[in-house]
Amino acid sequence: MKKNERISIITKVLSDHPSKVFSYNYFTDLLEVGKSSVCEDVAIVKNAVEMMGAGCVETYSGASGGVVYRPGVTKTEEMAILTEIADLLQEPSRKIQGGFVYYSDILSSPRYSKKIGRIIASKYVDMNIEYVVTTETKGIPAALETAHYLNVPMGIIRRSNRVTEGATTSVNYISGSSNKIKTMYLSRRIDLTAKKVLIIDDFMKGGGTAKGMANLMEEVGAEVMGICVIFVTRSPLEKLVDNFTSLIWMDDENIEGNGIGVSFSAEY
């Protein structure tokens, strides 16, 4: 195998498995070359990935040494992605009776869910997250991609009790959109005891669902490391949860008016 082909293979393996540490032995076996060649090849891949602004490649030396691709996103790319999504949200045809905006197609598109997942993962990449959880349905694609980039499993909290989940832990919560008491369920086969968990949801108005998820995590003994919500409405100003990160703020007064006002989180 030629050096150039080795570099292509190392790039694909690392890029396909973000946050996963590969030993140098893995590559010496796969590529049938010595460790010094692999080290040289990895240095080139590291340069290339960093030039692309797609994150970084970290190497650890010593007997248990290895190499890992940590996903990242440049400020410029993040702004470009969020602007593209915000522009889509402002299409007049997306307005739904009752002041809602149709966005299921955006979050279900691999084109956007991958990018959103990479943006979210880049914010939590140093926090040793062990599990990503979301509540069905629309946030699942982004949660899955975030879990992929962090190299951890993803758990789905259900809105109804399903026989296929086995025994569940449940909590009640107040759904902001309907103002009714609802119940959410997590399979007891997902063991989150003492696990560092990242909560992801697609939409927040009052924060009732996010608060329910945080309560459920407390109930099962998990440690909530963060709550990240993709779309958050500016009003009400007071949410039922204190600490959360939003990607895009929605000016909902405008949603109900003539246009849909969408702006970015002040953090960007």
Next chain:
Amino acid sequence: MKKNERISIITKVLSDHPSKVFSYNYFTDLLEVGKSSVCEDVAIVKNAVEMMGAGCVETYSGASGGVVYRPGVTKTEEMAILTEIADLLQEPSRKIQGGFVYYSDILSSPRYSKKIGRIIASKYVDMNIEYVVTTETKGIPAALETAHYLNVPMGIIRRSNRVTEGATTSVNYISGSSNKIKTMYLSRRIDLTAKKVLIIDDFMKGGGTAKGMANLMEEVGAEVMGICVIFVTRSPLEKLVDNFTSLIWMDDENIEGNGIGVSFSAEY
């Protein structure tokens, strides 16, 4: 930029965007080199991807020429992935009252959903699929990854009518597990008229849900190119749909007995 770094970047771009055709101009602009260098680099990436058994890189010449990564999987890798999943399914702790098997964690894990998506996509890669649809909830990760590998959008059919989907088209179907008449809903904002659609679901026993999805596709004017179900029980032998592909067959007599019998589709 050095040739080695160009190869790493081309590998990452192509691998991150399966089934998407990139013009040579895209790479000459990105890498700031001439077309002949890009052609040489692409040839090396093509070799490397094919050596890995991860699919192939196709090139088109001429003014509108370009390069595309078509995802694939070797028979050996496919068998290894499905065996690993089948082994997991047979863990005694996965048995749920009523003859069900708990597998939500497997399908929600990026580790498996990516691989399942690549396996499914490789079977439909030449069929010009334009949309992937699934019914919530457990099949969403695999459907998303399949859509990613085919470079098409994914649409989620809902089991209840949600205000955030706007106007919907609905069909009734008979759910095999409960033997009740249920309704499934697709947002009318997803336009599938004359679109070539691939239906994906996580589980089939009688085929009621799959038949409902096929009926719904007919109702919205889509052309069903295939139905792919991840887990299918051997009994009943007669399903409500004729043409479908399964990844793993489940011997459900055994599921209800002492052990869980899982075997592969006869196609492999």
